[in-house]
Amino acid sequence: MADKQPACMTCGGQGLCGGRGLLTLKEGAWKNNPLAIQMLGICSALAVTNRLENSLVMGGALIFVCVCSNLFVSLLRNITPHRIRMIAEVAIIATFVILFDQFLKAFYWEMSKQLGPYVGLIITNCIIMGRAEAFALQNPPVLSIVDGIANGLGYAVILAIIGFFRELLGSGEILGYPVLSSEWYEANQLMILAPGAFFMMGVVIAVFNVLKGPDTEENK
Amino acid sequence: MNQTSALVILVAAILTNNILLTNFLGMCSFIACSGQIRTAIGLGTAVTFVITMTTMINYCIYHFVLVPGGLVHLQFIVFIAVIAAFVQLVEMFVERFSPKLYFTLGIFLPLITVNCAILGASLFMIIREYSFIQSVGFGFGAGVGWAVAIILMAGLRQKMRYSNVPKPFQGVAIAMIVTCVLAMAFMGFAGMVSIQ
Numbered sequence: 151m152a153d154k155q156p157a158c159m160t161c162g163g164q165g166l167c168g169g170r171g172l173l174t175l176k177e178g179a180w181k182n183n184p185l186a187i188q189m190l191g192i193c194s195a196l197a198v199t200n201r202l203e204n205s206l207v208m209g210g211a212l213i214f215v216c217v218c219s220n221l222f223v224s225l226l227r228n229i230t231p232h233r234i235r236m237i238a239e240v241a242i243i244a245t246f247v248i249l250f251d252q253f254l255k256a257f258y259w260e261m262s263k264q265l266g267p268y269v270g271l272i273i274t275n276c277i278i279m280g281r282a283e284a285f286a287l288q289n290p291p292v293l294s295i296v297d298g299i300a301n302g303l304g305y306a307v308i309l310a311i312i313g314f315f316r317e318l319l320g321s322g323e324i325l326g327y328p329v330l331s332s333e334w335y336e337a338n339q340l341m342i343l344a345p346g347a348f349f350m351m352g353v354v355i356a357v358f359n360v361l362k363g364p365d366t367e368e369n370k
Numbered sequence: 371m372n373q374t375s376a377l378v379i380l381v382a383a384i385l386t387n388n389i390l391l392t393n394f395l396g397m398c399s400f401i402a403c404s405g406q407i408r409t410a411i412g413l414g415t416a417v418t419f420v421i422t423m424t425t426m427i428n429y430c431i432y433h434f435v436l437v438p439g440g441l442v443h444l445q446f447i448v449f450i451a452v453i454a455a456f457v458q459l460v461e462m463f464v465e466r467f468s469p470k471l472y473f474t475l476g477i478f479l480p481l482i483t484v485n486c487a488i489l490g491a492s493l494f495m496i497i498r499e500y501s502f503i504q505s506v507g508f509g510f511g512a513g514v515g516w517a518v519a520i521i522l523m524a525g526l527r528q529k530m531r532y533s534n535v536p537k538p539f540q541g542v543a544i545a546m547i548v549t550c551v552l553a554m555a556f557m558g559f560a561g562m563v564s565i566q
Binding site: 192193194237240241252266270276344 | 391394395396401402443444445446447485489490494497537539542545546547549550551553557
């Protein structure tokens, strides 16, 4: 956690607290993308992206938990004693993760089986904790919701991109429908396995670096 | 309940089902703290210790408290609380009884609470329905496997400082590509033993 603080603190210091929702949205989803720029929450991003469907569900889960936990941390921000704020945040986050987990188990058992422990691991996903700590603790509820949506969205989009390419290259399918014909495309199984995830993530980060290369250096 | 021997699970958790390279757990600190071999060894040791102990404690709590009480849905929050409390306890103990160890290990301990490999190991243990002995083997193996991976990575990254990496790939991106190669190398063990 400690090394994540500066990144989040700088974005908090760039006038986000002025109540400008749109700026917050842009900041979270693109300029300070939690995955590709801040490198938070990589674990689950690698694990569930072997199929596009899993990536979308996981992205949705993160948006839900991030929005709800941001809202409640923000609502309680004035009455939470400073010293126990961490444990309060974890408790709030865990509550919503349990809610989502129970929902999946009740209505989408197959999906719950596939995601396995990674739903529970949303609790230790640094994005949510980071946003609660860096944003929701200092900002009013509505703006915190926007921030939650923005960061969740930024995470979900990257997840969808990685999931899309891994499923396409790994099995020649998208959402289970065959796209690349097996007559001329030999599916590259490696993309579905672990190394493919690391490779894809590296490429996505590099592409992000190219897209905003000069920008980040100005900031530094 | 599966019948695999604890020793097989131990070896499998280190080599074929490495918690970092096949299950992607503990990536955040893996990327952040793999700059130096010395740091990597310290962190690896701390993680191995905590992961072994917390899987044992969580096993007992899950099977003797949560299951009889019908409170299984609370497992996430209970596990994370156990881990946080245990790390805090270890930190206080080490600080009191071995200041020397505290200085080499102590700074890593708070980082461990948010290391998803720890919570992940407990969750895998429940999902795969391990017995107590199997859980101990799995916890220890997962810790050692994580330590091996981060130490290897630290060595590679130290070498990489002198190589000419293309600009967009500098930093985390090349670390990911290297991890990809490392994961592929570990896949070579795949035929040896397997757990699931």
